[in-house]
Ligand SMILES: NC(=O)C1=CN([C@@H]2O[C@H](COP(=O)(O)OP(=O)(O)OC[C@H]3O[C@@H](n4cnc5c(N)ncnc54)[C@H](OP(=O)(O)O)[C@@H]3O)[C@@H](O)[C@H]2O)C=CC1
C-alpha cells in the first residue's frame with residue numbers, strides 16, 4: 001500500500017517460510033523503524049498489542065514527562081519500571097553495560113539523552129545487503145543536549161528502580177515533543193509490528209492506531225506515520241508474504257486510504273480486542289485488601305498541623321515533628337504493657353494513615369516494635385503499593401533501639417511489608433557498645449534498611465532528641481511522625497524536649513482502659529517557687545469529632561523548650 005492505503009511493495013504475499021525471529025530482549029536503542037531506522041534482524045516477539053495503546057498505564061503523559069525531566073529522584077517498583085520505560089526509551093540511550101556492586105544486588109545503568117550523540121552525516125547512501133533499493137540516509141541531529149541519568153536496580157528483600165539525574169545538566173535543551181518527532185518509542189513500534197503480524201496491512205494498522213489520538217499522543221505517537229508501521233514490520237513482512245487485510249469494520253477508500261465503515265464502532269473494528277475495557281486487561285492493578293480511604297472533604301481540619309511543603313526544612317535544621325497517638329479517656333495507650341490495643345476507630349485509623357502519607361518518617365520506641373510487631377507503612381489509597389507509584393507517600397520506619405534488643409526476623413511484619421513492595425526498609429537508631437549481631441544487620445540491609453549509631457546522651461542516659469532529629473535530618477528526612485509508645489511520648493513532652501514538637505494530633509477514643517496500662521502523663525513541672533504548673537499546654541487547638549472518636553490538634557510554641565530542669569530535677573520555668 002502507498003501512504004494513502006493503496007497496495008505497495010512488501011505488504012503483499014511472497015513468502016520465505018521463515019517465522020518471526022527468535023528473539024533477544026529489545027535493546028533500548030533498537031533502531032526500529034523511524035526516520036533513523038536501520039536493520040531489524042533479531043527482533044523479539046512483540047508482547048505489546050493494541051490493548052496497550054487503548055489501556056495505557058495510569059497517568060502515562062505525566063509519567064513520560066517526569067521520566068523525561070527527572071527533576072527529582074524517581075522510585076519505581078520493577079513492574080512499574082517495565083511498564084513505563086518502553087514509553088520513554090526514544091529519549092534515553094543506554095551508554096554502557098550495567099555495573100553491578102559487590103553484593104550483586106545493585107545494578108546501575110547509565111543513559112544519555114538521544115541528542116547527546118554526535119551529529120551523523122552519511123558519506124554516501126550505502127547499498128543494502130538484501131538487494132533492496134538504497135535507502136536515503138538522513139543527517140542525524142546530535143551533540144546538542146547533555147542530559148544524563150542513571151537507573152539503579154535493587155534486588156534483595158524487595159526489588160525496585162531508582163532513577164536519578166547525573167552530571168551537571170539540569171534540563172534538556174529541547175522538549176519531549178522534539179524527541180517524539182525524531183524517534184518513536186519501542187512500545188509504539190512493537191504495537192505496530194504485533195498488529196501487522198496478526199495479518200493486518202500497515203496502512204490499516206496505522207489508521208487503527210490513530211483512532212484515539214489523545215492516547216496515541218500520550219504514548220509519544222504524535223508523529224507516528226505509515227512508514228513507521230512499515231518499518232516496524234518490514235522484517236516480518238519480508239518473510240511472510242501472505243495477503244494482508246484491513247481491520248474488521250474498515251475498508252480501503254480510494255484517495256482516503258483505510259477508513260472506518262459507515263456505522264462501524266471502534267469496538268467492531270478491533271474485533272479480538274473488544275474486551276479491552278475489561279478491568280482485568282487494563283494496566284491498572286487492583287487495590288490490595290486493607291486499602292484505606294480518608295475522604296478529601298474531611299481533611300481540611302488537619303492542614304494547619306501538617307508539615308509545610310515549602311520550605312521543607314525550617315531554618316533550625318530540624319525536621320517538622322508531629323506527635324500523634326491514640327489514647328483512652330484515662331490517657332492510656334494499652335490495656336497492659338507489651339500489649340497492642342486497638343483504640344482508633346476506622347475513621348481515625350484512616351486519618352492516621354493519611355498523616356503517615358504526609359511524613360517522611362514514622363518513629364517508635366523499641367518497646368512498641370516488640371509489643372506490636374507493626375507494619376509501619378501507609379495503607380492509604382493512592383500511595384505506593386496501594387494504587388500509587390513506587391514508594392510515593394510511604395514513610396520510613398525508624399525504631400529507637402539503643403540496646404539492639406529488637407529481634408527482627410524475616411517474619412517481622414515490617415519486613416514482610418517491605419517484601420510485598422508496600423513499605424520501606426526500617427532504620428534502627430542504636431547506641432554504641434550494643435552491637436547488633438551481624439545476621440540482623442545483614443537482614444536489615446537486605447530489606448533496604450540500615451542502622452544509625454548515635455552517641456549523644458542526656459542526663460538520664462537516653463539519646464537526646466536533638467541528636468535523633470538531627471541525624472534524621474542529615475539522612476534527608478524533613479518530617480517525622482512520632483507515634484509512641486508511652487516512654488517515647490512522655491519523654492518528648494518533657495519541657496526540655498517539647499520544643500522539638502511542631503504539632504500534636506491525638507485521637508481520643510470513647511473508652512476507659514483502666515489502671516495497669518501504659519499511660520501518657522509527662523513528669524510534673526514546677527515554677528521557680530515550686531508551685532506545680534501544667535506540663536504542656538497547646539496553642540491553636542482544634543477538636544474534631546471523627547466517627548466515634550474525637551481528634552485534638554494543637555501546636556507548641558518554640559519557647560516551651562526554654563524551661564530547664566533544676567538541680568533537684570524540678571524545672572525552673574515553663575511557659576505554656
Ligand atoms: N495507642 C497508641 O497510639 C500507641 C500505643 N503504643 C503502645 O505502647 C506500648 C509500648 O510503649 P513503651 O513500652 O513505653 O515503649 P516505647 O515504644 O516508648 O519504647 C521505649 C523504649 O525505646 C527506647 N527509647 C525510646 N526513646 C529513647 C531515647 N530517647 N533514648 C534511648 N532509648 C530510647 C528505650 O529502649 P531500651 O529500654 O532498650 O533502652 C525505651 O525503653 C505498646 O504496648 C504499644 O502497643 C505505641 C504506640 C502508639
Ligand SMILES: Nc1nc(O)c(N)c(N[C@@H]2O[C@H](COP(=O)(O)O)[C@@H](O)[C@H]2O)n1
Pocket residue numbers: 325326340341342343344349352364368369372373374375376377483484507
Ligand atoms: N493511631 C493509633 N491507634 C491505635 O489504636 C493504635 N493501637 C496505634 N498504634 C500505633 O500504630 C502502630 C501499628 O501500625 P501498623 O498498623 O502495624 O502499621 C503501632 O505500632 C503503634 O505505633 N495507633
